[in-house]
Amino acid sequence: MDRNKRDNNSQKDYSQMRFGQNDVLKGAASRYRRRKISRSGIAVILCSVLFIAVIAASLWHLGTRIVDEAAAKLNYEEVETLFAPEDKTPPPELFDKISVDSSASVKGDLILVNYQYPYAFPETEDHLVNIYDNKTDNYGVSYSNYLLDGHVLSVLNSVTGELFEVTGDxxxxxxxxxRSLADQQSIYDSYLADPNYGEQYVxxxxxxxxxxxxxxxxxxxxxIRLADGSYVLVRDYENLNTLSSILVSHGFVxxxxxxxxxxxxxxxxxxxxxxxxxxxxxxxxxxHYCLEEYVEYLRALWEGVNTDSDVDAEVGTMLHVDAAGEISTCTEDTLPSEGYLIYYVKKSDEVKTEVKIPKSAKSYTVSGDNAGGFIVTVTLSEVTLPELKTLP
Ligand SMILES: [Zn+2]
Structure with a gap:
């Protein structure tokens, strides 16, 4: 009985011992696997790196070949352009900048003087000359004390000289x-007081x-005073068309x-x-612009305001008159080389107003418009404009 028990116990111990041996074996196997895994992991990583390097080298070689083939298709100039260093040289300046007195915007041949814009009387009247003393014998003057701008009088002498050459008139x-302020006041008052004229006429x-x-x-x-001493109305003068054309060709409207x-x-x-x-x-x-329309048109062109004309205005648009008398518009990017350029400049609030003048200008004038701006007239080349028939 005891022996059986002991045997049973022995068996039991033996089996326990066997269990212990199994645990030891299991631990050794596990360590062996870890060593095995770390060795194979390094191998995998090495293989991956090698694989990636091979792929990268292949792709680089392929990419180089594609670029080479693309470059080979381009001609020499294109390749030059592609690889030329960026040109930092600014485009050549086409305009000079001058400055004019902003206060001069009330002076000049293009000033607007009308019911809206009064004349700014200058401090001196040096620009005025006596007509009678300076005229030719091709025309007459009602009173010997009449005055006119000196330049305008010399042009009037040319006009009447040409009229005489063409018509003998x-x-x-x-x-x-x-007219001074006092002259105009006197004329105004006399018409107003005359029952033949009155308020409506004024x-x-x-x-x-x-x-x-x-x-x-x-x-x-x-x-118009005819050779026999009689007078006709201007509109009834038989050579009015000729006179009017000559006046326009000399700068009058x-x-x-x-x-x-x-x-x-x-x-x-x-x-x-x-x-x-x-x-x-x-x-x-x-x-067919009156002066009010003309000044407004030039301003609108320069400021890029849409007008009812058939041109698309962009900021800085100028008027161009070519040698054949054709009128068109242009900008700084499409600057012509001949004829006249006409453009507007807004008067600055500062003492001086900056005005751009093309470097290619032969001559130029800057006139105020008496309405807040200046009008620049540039001669690019000497031009004789065609004669205009001014009357229908
Ligand atoms: Zn008048």
Whole structure:
């Protein structure tokens, strides 16, 4: 019984011992596997690195071949362009910058003087000369004390000389020219007091003192006095078309037409001419702009404001008159090489206003417009504009 028990115990111990041996064996196997895994892991990593290196080398070789083939397809100049260093040289400057006195925007051949914009009387009247003392014998003047801007008078001498050459006529009579503030006040008062004229006539034809174009010395009224001493109305003069064309070709415009009276606020005055200079008289006549419209048109072009013209204006648009008299628009990027350029500059709030002048200009003038800006006229090349038929 005891022996059995002991045997049972022995068996039991033996089995326990066997269990212990198994545990030892299991631990050794596990260590062996870990060693095995770390060795194979290193091998895998090494293989991966080798594999990636081989793939990368292959791709690099392939990429190089593609680039080489692409470059081979380009011609020499294209390759040069692709690999040339970036050109940092700025584009050549086409314009010089000058500065003008901002206060001069009330002076010049293109100033607007109308019911809205009064004339800024200068401190001196040095620019005015006596007509009678300085005229030729190709025309007459009503009063010996009439004055006109000196340059305008010399142009008027040319106009009447040409009229005499073409027609043999010496019939132009200057019946009004420069008017001081007191002159205009006197004219205004006398028309207002005369029952034959009165308030309506004054409203239609006579400018308020200070707002008359005659203050500028750039305007005059004419009459036609025939060889027999009789007078005809300007509109009835048989050579009016010739006279008008000659006036326009020398820089004058007929300032007040019925068709524009809603803008000028002055009725038709076929006797009143105003000097604006060339090429402005040509453009205004050809495009049928009165001075108010013309100044506004140039301003709108320069400021890129859409106008009712057939051109797309962008900021900095200028008017161009070519040698054939064709009128178009251009910008700094499409600067022409001949003819005239005309453009607007807004008056600065500072003492000086900066004005850009093309380096290619042969000559230029800057005139105020008396409405907050300047108008620049650039001569790129000497041009004789075609004659315009001014009347239908
Ligand atoms: Zn007048």
């Amino acid at each position: 010496k019939c132009v009579l200057i019946r009004s020219a420069y 409203n239609d034809y006579v400018a308020t003192p200070g707002y008359s174009e005659h203050h500028t010395g750039l305007a005059f009224d004419i009459n 007929q300032r007040y037409e019925d068709a524009k009276s809603n803008i000028t606020k002055i009725k038709n005055e076929p006797w009143h001419y105003r000097y604006v200079g060339i090429p402005h008289s040509y453009v205004m006549t050809k495009e």
